[in-house]
Each structure stands twice: as structure tokens, then as C-alpha cells.
Amino acid sequence: MMKEVEIYDVIIIGGSYAGLSAALALGRSLRNVLIIDSGIPCNRQTPYSHNFLTQDGKTPLEIATIGKEQVAQYETVQFHEDQVIKVKLLPEGFEVITAGGNNFKARKLIFATGVKDILPDIKGFAACWGISVIHCPYCHGYEFRHKKTGIIARGDRALHLASLVNNLTDQLSILTVGEADFKGEQLDKLGRNHIDVIETEIAEIIHDAGQVKEVIFKDGTSQRFDAIYAAVPFVQHALIPNKLGCELTEQGHIKVDNFQKTTIPGIYACGDNSTMMRSVASAVSTGNIAGAIANMELTLERF
Incomplete structure (x- = not known):
């Protein structure tokens, strides 16, 4: 059963490799974190994942399952299967509204929402x-x-x-x-x-x-x-960051700095949505950075 808090330190939208990696960094810092994920990863059809040290040749599901099991051990990290349909800016942070009719509040947001490939109309x-x-x-x-x-x-x-x-x-x-x-x-x-x-x-x-x-x-x-x-074109899987004012690059990725910070204060992006380096290893790396920087900013605001 999900343990709700009045306001989460961080809500992570997207619970695949990047989102789980961000949550791991935050959970180890005792931050109250909520991961909201639809449970439908973009790589669900891929039989094996490669070029990720220690996990080479594992299935994407195996890697994600191990990651979720490890993150779940941190008692301040909660999971909620749902789809985010809207985010509102609040004086103290953000309000996240889901398709299931839930409302959650957070001081910081991390988008780990990936991209959607636009496949050509070729049979097969x-x-x-x-x-x-x-x-x-x-x-x-x-x-x-x-x-x-x-x-x-x-x-x-x-x-x-x-x-x-x-x-x-x-x-x-x-x-x-x-x-x-x-x-x-x-x-x-x-x-x-x-x-x-x-x-x-x-x-x-x-x-x-x-x-x-x-x-x-x-x-x-x-x-x-x-x-x-x-080489197929793509669009952002979630349009919400752009609606909130987060800038996109010419290629269509969410624009972030070296610390995964978007152009809107308090919002971070990691994984495929914000880099051309589209891989499990890159997603885990950028997620870890996003989680660490979100924790650092929360620390500086209250210390």
C-alpha cells in the first residue's frame, strides 16, 4: 500500500532505467520520493540489452526488475502505476495530476519519460x-x-x-x-x-x-x-515539460545542462528524452546525476 505524504521532496515521472536511477540516489539520501510510471516501457519488444557493464545480454525486463527491487528497499521511495496528464506550478513546487484521478505535490520534478519513435509505414x-x-x-x-x-x-x-x-x-x-x-x-x-x-x-x-x-x-x-x-524521427513521449516552459533542442530533446537541469527551475530531465546517447547505460548515468542534483538543491534550500 502506497504511503502518501503531504508533499513529496521529488516526484519522478517515468520509472524505467533513468527514473529508477534517480530514485536510488534520492532514496539513499532519505528523500520522500514518488515514482509514477505507466508500466509500458518503449523497449518492451527488444529481446536483449547490450553495452551496459555487468548487465550485458540481459533482457530489458530483467534489468528493470532488478532495479525496481533494489530501489524498493529504500523506505522513503514509493511507486504508483498511473499516467500523468497534467502538472501545475505551485508557489512551493508542483502539483501532479494523473489519469487515475490522483493529485500529488512535490518540491521538485524529474522527467524520465523517454521518447516515442515515429515508424515508417512499411509493412513488417x-x-x-x-x-x-x-x-x-x-x-x-x-x-x-x-x-x-x-x-x-x-x-x-x-x-x-x-x-x-x-x-x-x-x-x-x-x-x-x-x-x-x-x-x-x-x-x-x-x-x-x-x-x-x-x-x-x-x-x-x-x-x-x-x-x-x-x-x-x-x-x-x-x-x-x-x-x-x-534512423527514424521521434517525438517526446510526454508533452508536459514543454507545456511547462521547458525548452527543447533543435533535435527535439528536452534541453538540459550538465546537471540535468531544464530551463525551468526545479525541473530535471534524464534518459532518452534529453540526450542523443540513447542507451541503458546513458539513462542510468543521467538519472543518477538528476537525482543527486535534485537532492543537492533541496539541501541548499533548507540547510
């Missing part, structure tokens, strides 16, 4: 996303080393991904899904590294339980692939 893409259609060579690339690999991207983003993936496989093609927009020197680099550029639009990705087998193009041709990287 969504079923493979996070499994064999992937976003990050560091998180997934080693498992597809020396495999027939595609990159769905254009321009500078495609070249950046190609330069990284080229070290993992020599069977690499860029699928621009339309006319390529590479400059002359970029085409030279691709040619020197024997990277094909395919401009034909994609009709469908053939797969077996999320494992890519073949790409069917709209002209009726096809090619076998084992993995595909995709």
Missing part, C-alpha cells in the same frame, strides 16, 4: 523494430557482425551510421527509400568502402517473428538482409 517494420530492425550499433551491432546489413537513412545520418556499421560487416547497403541526397565526396567514401546505395522504395520487410529475412521493393525486386538499421 514495426514487428521487427528493436529486434532486427535496430537503431544503434553499440547496443545491437555486435550480434549482427559479418551479416548482410541494410541502413534505412539518407544524407549525413546515413553516412554516420554507415561509417560505424562498416566496421562490423563488409556486406552493407544504404536504402534511401527514394532519391539519394549524398554529396560528391560522400559518394566517394561510400564507393571506397564498397557500400551500395539502393534508391528504390521499400514495399515490405519479410520476417520470421521479428527477424528480418528479405526486403521487397516496390519495383518487384527483392534482397536478402539479416539486419537493418533505421
Whole structure:
């Protein structure tokens, strides 16, 4: 049963890796913390997590479960499964209103709400996303080393991904899904590294339980692939920070300083919502910083 307090020191919105890491730092400082989470993580389809020391190869659920069990040992940290729909600014902090009709107050807020990927309308893409259609060579690339690999991207983003993936496989093609927009020197680099550029639009990705087998193009041709990287656009999973006045970067992340502080005093952001470094390790790191800095500011206000 959740133990409510009149006003929490910190409410953390989002209870995945970044939110749990922030709560751990705060719980160890005896701060009254409430984590509000919907229980639907964005990486729920990803079979394994990699490139996080001590947890390499574990499932995302395993890592999150261990994290929650460890955080729950701190008696001043409480959990509430719900969705935040509104936040009000108060003289003493913030009021958080949830879809379940609950109201909570806090002196500080930490948004660990992640981002939402906007997937292309290609049949089979969504079923493979996070499994064999992937976003990050560091998180997934080693498992597809020396495999027939595609990159769905254009321009500078495609070249950046190609330069990284080229070290993992020599069977690499860029699928621009339309006319390529590479400059002359970029085409030279691709040619020197024997990277094909395919401009034909994609009709469908053939797969077996999320494992890519073949790409069917709209002209009726096809090619076998084992993995595909995709640079997809995203939006903030929660629009509330921006509504409160938190600035966004040109790329669409919540703007934070080196201490995870947003442009609104008393509000912090951590994890995927505020960095291009989208990984479990980065989420844990930025969450730890956000929790520590929130605690420091609470301390300075009352000491």
C-alpha cells in the first residue's frame, strides 16, 4: 500500500532505467520520493540489452526488475502505476495530476519519460523494430557482425551510421527509400568502402517473428538482409515539460545542462528524452546525476 505524504521532496515521472536511477540516489539520501510510471516501457519488444557493464545480454525486463527491487528497499521511495496528464506550478513546487484521478505535490520534478519513435509505414517494420530492425550499433551491432546489413537513412545520418556499421560487416547497403541526397565526396567514401546505395522504395520487410529475412521493393525486386538499421524521427513521449516552459533542442530533446537541469527551475530531465546517447547505460548515468542534483538543491534550500 502506497504511503502518501503531504508533499513529496521529488516526484519522478517515468520509472524505467533513468527514473529508477534517480530514485536510488534520492532514496539513499532519505528523500520522500514518488515514482509514477505507466508500466509500458518503449523497449518492451527488444529481446536483449547490450553495452551496459555487468548487465550485458540481459533482457530489458530483467534489468528493470532488478532495479525496481533494489530501489524498493529504500523506505522513503514509493511507486504508483498511473499516467500523468497534467502538472501545475505551485508557489512551493508542483502539483501532479494523473489519469487515475490522483493529485500529488512535490518540491521538485524529474522527467524520465523517454521518447516515442515515429515508424515508417512499411509493412513488417514495426514487428521487427528493436529486434532486427535496430537503431544503434553499440547496443545491437555486435550480434549482427559479418551479416548482410541494410541502413534505412539518407544524407549525413546515413553516412554516420554507415561509417560505424562498416566496421562490423563488409556486406552493407544504404536504402534511401527514394532519391539519394549524398554529396560528391560522400559518394566517394561510400564507393571506397564498397557500400551500395539502393534508391528504390521499400514495399515490405519479410520476417520470421521479428527477424528480418528479405526486403521487397516496390519495383518487384527483392534482397536478402539479416539486419537493418533505421534512423527514424521521434517525438517526446510526454508533452508536459514543454507545456511547462521547458525548452527543447533543435533535435527535439528536452534541453538540459550538465546537471540535468531544464530551463525551468526545479525541473530535471534524464534518459532518452534529453540526450542523443540513447542507451541503458546513458539513462542510468543521467538519472543518477538528476537525482543527486535534485537532492543537492533541496539541501541548499533548507540547510
